[in-house]
Amino acid sequence: MRSASHLCRRAYKIGSNLIALVRSGRTRFSLRKEISTTTTASPPFNFSGDMDEHMKLASDSDQISGEIREPDVYIVTSGGLRIPANASVLASVSPVLENILDRPRKYRRSEKIIPILGVPCDAVLAFVRFLYSSRCTDDEMETYGIHLLALSHVFLVPQLKQRCTKGLAERLTNDNVVDVLQLARLCDAPDLYIKCMRLISDHFKTVEKTEGWMFLQDHDPHLELEIMQFMEESESRKKRSRRRREERCLYLQLSEAMDCLEHIYTEGCTSVGPCHLEPTTKKGPCGKFSTCHGLQMLIKHFATCKKRVNGGCSRCKRMWQLLRLHSSICDQTDSCRVPLCRQFKLKAQQVKKGEDARWKLLVRKVVSAKAMSSLSLPKRKREEEPRQTLDHRHGIRSFRL
Template sequence: MKNSYNPSPQIATNIEPVSRPLTLNKTSFVQRNCRVFQARESWDRLFDEAYRADVEIHTDSHDGVIYGHASILGFASPVFRSMFKKSRTKHQVLIHGVPLEAVRTFIRFLYSSCYEEEQIEEHILSLLVLSHAFVVPQLKRECEYQIEHRLLNVDNVVDVFQLSLLCDAPRLGIFCNRFILKCFDAASTSAGWKAMRASHPHLEKKLIVSLKNENNRRKEMTRKLTERKVYLELYEAMEALVHICRDGCRTIGPQGKMLKEEQEPCRYKVCKGLESLLHHYFGCKLRVPGDCTHCKKMWQLLELHSRICIDSNVCRVPSCRCVSLIFYWIL
């Protein structure tokens, strides 16, 4: 017998659709990495073998010629592109003032966007200049990062500072400026500093002015921190004085009340010293002539409290109302 019961499907409402979980295919990930590696290897082979190269790059060393492809170099650098537009025949490029290996590392980067650590450490300054001159921002950012985090030292900081101004690298210039100020004695005796003094004396004056401004800024910061510390100590002393006279603490009870035998630990660090000062103030025989330094300190605290007290009529600090009236008539 055929069952005639056919339940109707239940329709869910007010349920947001849930996206399928992301699946990570490890095999495809490895294959993708292999393809990237193979592509970079192919670009390196194209540069090394110079297959159908139509560009010759010469340097001052005359040790060799670097061959390249105008289409690749023009695509990677707008400067190369504008140079190659002038003629469609075999091109020759002259790069002066830079070692041959630095130029080779630079051209290889234009092909594969890769570099070797040893090469960039050895020719970092030359690569910074080349990346700026031929407008290769990716390599320029990498050079700035490597200099800031790994390769900057006392011997080359002055040279890097000058190059940062020439290569329009303001962040690197600020970084070098701060580095020089931190180790000014060592940097000012380096060979780079002497060369800068001979070629760009205005930069030396600029750094000396920066050093003076930095010293003044540190002195001002130290002064403000000292003032802040004094203000915090005075504030805590005022709070502790009101606490002693109003609630009682340790050996001094509140006015008109007995001192509690069991007391909680006081949260004011200056209470102990302030209580000793109060005991001395009320029992000192030299208080009236004004020869006691401890009484002078206590009087200064009472004076300060009376100046900032909101309502001296109900205040329980000793002599608060009297001191307020004295200053009222004086002022």
């Protein structure tokens, strides 16, 4: 029985043939030149092709075209299979085949032969079937996906290339991803290339143990470097977006704290509220803001702390900053009940322009987070608004503990 590693090595053998095939097709001119020299001579193969396959192909193509046509060209594979075909059909689907067929032959009577070498016979059959029917079965994609991708690239058949890009992307595994990546890069298939890179990047610990990776390390250091760079970039992209998410989260929390501050100082909540209002009878936790309890504790601390901000108390400093932030975004002048709102506003007018750019940036971010959250949470806002307008009749700015 063949071992798994034997099969793998075999896969690489096929892979390197494919790479040679794609490289030979890179410059269309050299490909045409190379093939045109062989089209004139008698094919150097032992034509022991499978006649059943010939008949199957012929009947497939007949079904598609709806008429029986005499083959006027033969496609020859590495295994010696001779596949009959019609020049007009091949030329209409592939401009490369059209070029090959258009070249004058040395001997007028010699048969037109197009060798497609370096891939298994069945892959070439699947390729020719696609040229006739624009279809390819799941089984063919499963077994010959990479070969078909290479052939679609070499012979310029974009529909097949698209089909292979999609089919191979669906069948990517940790074991085949390195081979597919190599081919995607050679065949200029950017979507597939990116999908392979992402898979390698996400499962690198497993991929680096595969034979494909070890083979790549030995034979293609450029691609290895490319993968490393991609992984580094994707890691820093992830870090950047994580940082942005954390920032957004912070600004949203601050914006909610601002709403909560107004809520406590205008309508009162649980045990803290403006002194003109009776303490709420409902002693349960606040149902409006998750931060309400914490903020109430902070307010209580701020009112009773002996150290205060100047004494270096970090909790007081936090409360002080929240009050300052409120004042920076508050647009009510006289009716606002939040303590120190007016004083901070007056102080801000005295600060010279450009002196506090970082603070202004923070204010802008919180204001935009507030705007965003009010768009996404219209229900809460609508509930709050009528109560706030009622409370504005009272001009008391102190608060009760």
